[in-house]
Amino acid sequence: MITINFLNARWPSLNIMILAAIICMAQSADAGRDPDPNIGRQLYQSYCLVCHGPHGDTKGPLAVKLNLKPENLASAKYQKKSISEMALIIGGYERMAGKKMPIWRRAIPESNIEHIAAYIAQIKSTDLRFIGDPRRGRLIFRNSCVACHGSRGKGTGILAKLIGAPMSDFSNPESVKRYSDKALLMIIRKGKDKFMPGWEGTLNNKEIIDVASYVRSLSK
Ligand code: HEC
Ligand code: HEC
Structure with missing residues (x-):
């Protein structure tokens, strides 16, 4: 706080420039973080396909082995949700009790969860093969x-x-x-x-x- 006061008193315009630079940096960092389905596709393949299957609508090999019943991600129930709503569900913020899916925010950074959600939003039109x-x-x-x-x-x-x-x-x-x-x-x-x-x-x-x-x- 002392340094800021000091700056304020001596070079107020410099302070404004620093602030502007910080805002610009924050904005460009945000722009770079747009949910990207192409990144999401690779993450989906690594983390989700084993249970949810290549098109999100079937059981993947691990679900079969463990006799799990993953939700159909290509169904209207999930397809009509927005990317940010889906990111909350995947991250485990909006998980209902008793669910068996991993809480992904413990393992995957939030921005990557959004990429995955962006991929799921178009999972019906893409082909993992x-x-x-x-x-x-x-x-x-x-x-x-x-x-x-x-x-x-x-x-x-x-x-x-x-x-x-x-x-x-x-x-x-x-x-x-x-x-x-x-x-x-x-x-x-x-x-x-x-x-x-x-x-x-x-x-x-x-x-x-x-x-x-x-x-x-x-x-x-
Ligand atoms: C170990 C198997 C497994 C893996 C891996 C897995 N899931 Fe699931 N998932 C499930 C099961 C089982 C359910 C059914 C609901 C439940 O019992 O948790 C489910 C449910 C869901 C749901 C619906 C949750 C709800 O509350 O409505 C979403 C969305 C989902 N999975 C997305 C993903 C995504 C994205 C990934 C990869 C990051 C993933 N899953 C990886 C097993 C898995
Ligand atoms: C004889 C020239 C020619 C060759 C060789 C050629 N392309 Fe093209 N390609 C074109 C032209 C011209 C267009 C633009 C067509 C249009 O949009 O009107 C195009 C468009 C495309 C598009 C769509 C781009 C867009 O923005 O709509 C893709 C993808 C593409 N080509 C991939 C390939 C690939 C991959 C190869 C090699 C296996 C290839 N092309 C070889 C001439 C060629």
Whole structure:
């Protein structure tokens, strides 16, 4: 308190600047913490799938083994809740008595719980089998996609310039994030509009999943 008083007396404008900087930092930290379903998906796979199953609607292998009855997370009961309501339930703040699910706030930081809640909000439109190997996807991308999409998917490939096609920048989080996994795989399988070719038949299913994972990883 003494230092603050001292600062106040001597350099009031400096004080305001420090305060403004602190507020800016707090705000940008908040923005970075937006619940992200892509992060949530990986966390879900690590912590929840064993009991709730790959689509949230079936028993995972551990639930079967322990004869647990996990709730159906894809059901309307949970799908109509907001992300923050779900985060409270998962964190165990709003747990009803006698429930058998772990109290996750003891094991997972709150921001990660929100990422998981964001993933659960779209669990019906995504496909966990989608998780491929982005490192292998990178090699496939270099072979099959770079000519148009450019290195790291910036949209600056030579062919794109030749055909004059408008390309999105995959490193921009707004570009492919708007697609669910299913939609993203569909574009790569079947193609899009005039110039994006479909890869089904040229790449096998595993390769398509790997390259889609790589495309996703570009905007992280
Ligand atoms: C060890 C098995 C197990 C794991 C792992 C597990 N759950 Fe559960 N979960 C359950 C069971 C069993 C229930 C049914 C309710 C109960 O008895 O607690 C449940 C219920 C729930 C509910 C509903 C709770 C309520 O009060 O309505 C949510 C939401 C949920 N789980 C989310 C998750 C999330 C998210 C994860 C991963 C971070 C996860 N679960 C991991 C077993 C598990
Ligand atoms: C012959 C050029 C060409 C090649 C090769 C190509 N693409 Fe494309 N791709 C395009 C064009 C052009 C678009 C934009 C289509 C549109 O939105 O109008 C596009 C769009 C996309 C989109 C959707 C982007 C968005 O924002 O809507 C994805 C995802 C994609 N391509 C992935 C791939 C992958 C993965 C490969 C390699 C396996 C690949 N593309 C190879 C030309 C190509």
